[in-house]
Amino acid sequence: MAAPLVYELIATDLDGTLLRGDDTFSDRSRAALARVVSAGAHHLVVTGRPAPRVRPLLDELGGRGLAVCGQGAQVYDSGADRLLFSVTLDRELAETALGKIEAEVGQVYAAVDQDGVDGLTLIEPGYLMPHPFLPAVRVERRDDLWCEPISKVLLRHHTLTDDELATAARGAVGSLATVTMSGPGTVELQPCGITKATGLALAAEFLGLSRSRTIAFGDMPNDIPMFHWAARGVAMANAHPELKAVADEITTSNEDDGIAVVLERLFAENCVGKPQ
Numbered sequence: 001m002a003a004p005l006v007y008e009l010i011a012t013d014l015d016g017t018l019l020r021g022d023d024t025f026s027d028r029s030r031a032a033l034a035r036v037v038s039a040g041a042h043h044l045v046v047t048g049r050p051a052p053r054v055r056p057l058l059d060e061l062g063g064r065g066l067a068v069c070g071q072g073a074q075v076y077d078s079g080a081d082r083l084l085f086s087v088t089l090d091r092e093l094a095e096t097a098l099g100k101i102e103a104e105v106g107q108v109y110a111a112v113d114q115d116g117v118d119g120l121t122l123i124e125p126g127y128l129m130p131h132p133f134l135p136a137v138r139v140e141r142r143d144d145l146w147c148e149p150i151s152k153v154l155l156r157h158h159t160l161t162d163d164e165l166a167t168a169a170r171g172a173v174g175s176l177a178t179v180t181m182s183g184p185g186t187v188e189l190q191p192c193g194i195t196k197a198t199g200l201a202l203a204a205e206f207l208g209l210s211r212s213r214t215i216a217f218g219d220m221p222n223d224i225p226m227f228h229w230a231a232r233g234v235a236m237a238n239a240h241p242e243l244k245a246v247a248d249e250i251t252t253s254n255e256d257d258g259i260a261v262v263l264e265r266l267f268a269e270n271c272v273g274k275p276q
Contacts, residue, residue, distance in 0.1 A: 005041055006266050008213040011068075011200055011226060014047040014057065015131070015183050016219035016254050017236055023133040025061065032260035033061070036267050044068065044203055046196050046216070046226060048182040050113040050121070050151055051076040051083060053134055066206060070113060070151040071180055071190045071222060072199030075206065081117055085202055088115050089191045091146040093176055094153050097189055098142075100172040101155070105165065111136065111154040112145045119148070127156060130185030153177075153189040162187055166221075180222040181240075188222075197225035215266075217251075217259050218243060234262055 010033070012018045020026060033043050043061075046068040047054060054069050055078060064079040075085040094112075102108055109127035114120050121136040122145050123129065129136050139145060145153075157165045166181040169189070173179060177189040204214065216223070216230035219239040227233030227246050235247035236258045244250055251258035 005039060005213070007215040007231070008041050009204060009207070009209045009215070010036055010041055010043045010263070011046045011214060011216040011230060012043065012259060013196075013218040013220070013223055013226075014045060014049060014054070016238060017217050018045075018254065018259055019057075020255055025057075026257055026260070028257045028260045030061070032257075032263040036263050039267055041267070042207055042209060044200070044207075046072075046200050046203075048152075048180070048186070048188065048196075048222060049134070050074065050119055051117050052119055053121070054078075055081070055117075066203050068196065068199035068203050070199075071178075071182065071188060072194045072196045073151040073190055074115075075199060075203050076117070083117060084206065085199075086115055086151070087191050087194060088149045089152055089177065089189065091150060094150065094189060095146065097169075097173040097176045098153070098155075100176070101169050104172045105157060105160060105168045107158070108165070109156045109158075110142065110145060112150040113152050113154070115149040115151050119151070122147075127154075128185075130156070130183065151190065155187045155189065156185055182220050182222040195225035196222060197229040200226055200229055215262075217262070219254065234258075 048071045051069045051074050058078045067076045069076050073087050077084050111123040111127050122139050123136045124142045162181050165187045170179045180188045212231050214230040215232045216226045217234045219236045221242045232248045234249045234251050235244045237253040251262050
């Protein structure tokens with residue numbers, strides 16, 4: 001008889017965590033997740049990417065369950081291709097927040113993720129997409145960013161580092177929005193109080209699972225709330241120092257199958273054999 005599952009919910013970030021730098025999943029990571037799911041655990045993607053940018057990756061993994069998208073602003077049912085939960089960032093508030101940030105640091109360049117399962121990523125003139133694999137539509141002026149409901153705003157600055165921009169943005173916007181840093185060149189504004197932890201908690205409730213049986217994997221400061229919520233947080237070797245500081249464990253990098261390394265160890269009694 002297999003040993004009881006040590007964790008029933010496996011929450012994984014995508015970029016810099018489960019995904020390699022070329023936006024692919026390694027065979028070893030696929031095998032580890034497949035065997036964990038076969039043992040009875042649930043794998044839940046928890047990512048800053050909006051639902052439309054997550055759907056093809058879930059298809060590639062063969063998943064038909066839930067995913068937490070948009071930094072917790074969306075709980076997506078991939079099987080039904082619909083949002084079970086969605087919260088938007090007020091567009092007038094977003095404009096106000098941008099103005100406050102620019103009053104502190106000078107011009108920033110903005111993009112938005114539209115709400116919905118078919119929402120687009122819109123980028124204003126001067127904004128450079130930090131991720132080459134994500135599609136975006138360039139608009140002619142900033143006002144065009146607000147044409148449809150949005151889940152978040154993405155920011156870049158021509159001289160400030162991500163850490164400097166995130167710190168300045170938090171001081172400028174106060175309670176107008178939650179400021180996160182989710183990857184190189186990716187500082188974001190999302191609805192106040194919304195984090196990966198709020199989305200993960202809601203998805204766990206939908207699944208009937210508890211935080212005490214949840215392990216989370218991540219690489220950036222936006223994963224900190226998720227680590228605080230889960231029973232165990234595992235940072236990748238390539239993780240930001242702020243996340244490593246709160247992690248229970250540091251594994252190898254996303255390029256070196258860090259998630260698989262941990263899952264193979266934790267679920268060894270439930271899974272027969274090792275991936276080649």
